Amino acid sequence: MAVSTFFSAIKAELSKEAKLLSDPNTEEFKSALERWTDRDLKSPSAIVVVVTEEDIIKTVNLALKHDVPFVPKSGGHSSWSTIGQEGIIIDLSNYNKVAIDKSTKTVTIQSGVVNKQLITALYENDLCLPLGGGNTIGSVPQALGGGLCALSKLGGNTSDNILSARLITATGKLITVDSSTPDLLWALKGAGQYFGLTTSLTLQAYPISTLRSDDGTLWTGTYIFAIDKTGSLASVAAILMDDEEHNSANIAVVTLNPESGSPCLLVMCLFFGSTAEAEQYTSPIKALGPVVVMENRIKYSEINDGMDAFCAKGGFKRFKLMGAKRFDPEPWAEVADIFVDLKKQCPDVISGGHGFEWVTGKQKKIGGDSAWAHEEVKVWVESLSWHTSPTSIPTVDAATEKALTIATRSFKPEELHTYQNFSRDTSLISRFGSQERVERLQALKRKWDPKGVFTDVLL
Numbered sequence: 001m002a003v004s005t006f007f008s009a010i011k012a013e014l015s016k017e018a019k020l021l022s023d024p025n026t027e028e029f030k031s032a033l034e035r036w037t038d039r040d041l042k043s044p045s046a047i048v049v050v051v052t053e054e055d056i057i058k059t060v061n062l063a064l065k066h067d068v069p070f071v072p073k074s075g076g077h078s079s080w081s082t083i084g085q086e087g088i089i090i091d092l093s094n095y096n097k098v099a100i101d102k103s104t105k106t107v108t109i110q111s112g113v114v115n116k117q118l119i120t121a122l123y124e125n126d127l128c129l130p131l132g133g134g135n136t137i138g139s140v141p142q143a144l145g146g147g148l149c150a151l152s153k154l155g156g157n158t159s160d161n162i163l164s165a166r167l168i169t170a171t172g173k174l175i176t177v178d179s180s181t182p183d184l185l186w187a188l189k190g191a192g193q194y195f196g197l198t199t200s201l202t203l204q205a206y207p208i209s210t211l212r213s214d215d216g217t218l219w220t221g222t223y224i225f226a227i228d229k230t231g232s233l234a235s236v237a238a239i240l241m242d243d244e245e246h247n248s249a250n251i252a253v254v255t256l257n258p259e260s261g262s263p264c265l266l267v268m269c270l271f272f273g274s275t276a277e278a279e280q281y282t283s284p285i286k287a288l289g290p291v292v293v294m295e296n297r298i299k300y301s302e303i304n305d306g307m308d309a310f311c312a313k314g315g316f317k318r319f320k321l322m323g324a325k326r327f328d329p330e331p332w333a334e335v336a337d338i339f340v341d342l343k344k345q346c347p348d349v350i351s352g353g354h355g356f357e358w359v360t361g362k363q364k365k366i367g368g369d370s371a372w373a374h375e376e377v378k379v380w381v382e383s384l385s386w387h388t389s390p391t392s393i394p395t396v397d398a399a400t401e402k403a404l405t406i407a408t409r410s411f412k413p414e415e416l417h418t419y420q421n422f423s424r425d426t427s428l429i430s431r432f433g434s435q436e437r438v439e440r441l442q443a444l445k446r447k448w449d450p451k452g453v454f455t456d457v458l459l
Helices: 002-011 027-033 053-065 115-124 139-144 182-194 227-240 275-286 305-311 332-345 390-407 428-432 435-448
Strands: 019-021 046-049 070-073 088-091 098-101 106-110 162-168 174-177 197-204 217-225 247-256 263-272 292-299 316-324 349-360 379-387
Touching (some): 002 019, 002 046, 002 053, 019 027, 027 046, 053 088, 053 197, 098 115, 106 115, 106 139, 115 139, 139 197, 162 182, 174 182, 182 197, 182 435, 217 227, 217 275, 227 275, 227 332, 227 349, 247 332, 263 275, 263 332, 332 349, 332 390, 379 390, 428 435
Parallel strands (some): 046 088
Antiparallel strands (some): 019 046, 098 106, 106 197, 162 197, 217 263, 316 379, 349 379
8 A cells, every 4th residue: 555655656756757567567677676696586566757857856855754775776687676566666767967176076966976987088088087887886886885996095985985975865755965974974984874864975086197107098918817726826915915016906716717618717906006026926827837918008998897797687596705904825725626526516507616815005095984884894705696597696695605624724713704785684893893883873773773774784
């Protein structure tokens, strides 16, 4: 009854270009429902495709009035951008303008903007900004959760660069969050998804010269190894992680060879500096004898293109990771074997794998204190599962937990960090760093969202 009453009310309030999709059998509904993973995918009573900020405000207020739960969806990568028949999805993808002020080097983005769109706009204006490693990821939600990225040493994480936000609160009121509301701004920079629906963000951008090149390019190297090189590569990576002279972002993952479909070791490197410096930095990697070597200079607007294959929508995917201030290379040959065994048990595994990523260079301090608690993490240990059959979920999940457990077996539980954009079942301290920070966030949650309109996390 509440949903049907909401339908009647919202139809009269939306702008002419907005849409209310309520028939799950239409192609338009099915397309709007698509997201990065089909795991736990539910079908809502409706998808409200908004176009204006006023559409968003009216949708939230009517949902609150009629007690209809809702979840926002931007790029569709969140595991939590889904809801059942009891609620609605607010689809923000058509609310997606980018406005750049070159005089202040600031950029204001609406909540449907995705990273590729934003990076392209910045590049066209000789600017750059630390953003996550996927072109189709929603820029606003990844910023609110922290925003792990290749440029973190050069410009902080995305959340470090948030200057202000327009936020719809749990009472349906639109407010501006900036230096005049320091506590809420602090919370938005790393835990922002729990305090309201952010309609837009203003962020500090940087000159394209931040990339340490004269032409707005960076160097990229991709290497494929036989899987038995995993242990040796981990030992090399352990040394490279301590390099403060060179600025780079790197990932090593035991995955499937895109050509043969057999397990292999894939290493990808982004390097900020000259080609000669990049070749010096990667020489220990190439000394291990990759079977495939691909090296090139690319434009900043192409920085995430190498991850496009992992950003495809659909399939049963799950991403888990743990961060630590040190790296243990010893278990990684064993971790590789886990993936090989998994492929034998589950032929429907089509990609994904187990790996680790690291960023090098001296850390540039950006902004002040925030809810982000992972600035001292040296390495993120990761597992991406990707398969086509739901019957494989128990086996795949068991392999994921085994791989992460073995990869971090030399660590005490309190040494491990988890990332709030990918986890809501780990301890709050592992996500937010300390009991003091958790208690501060909880107090702000009780003030701004005591009924848990925007999830019950922190309540």
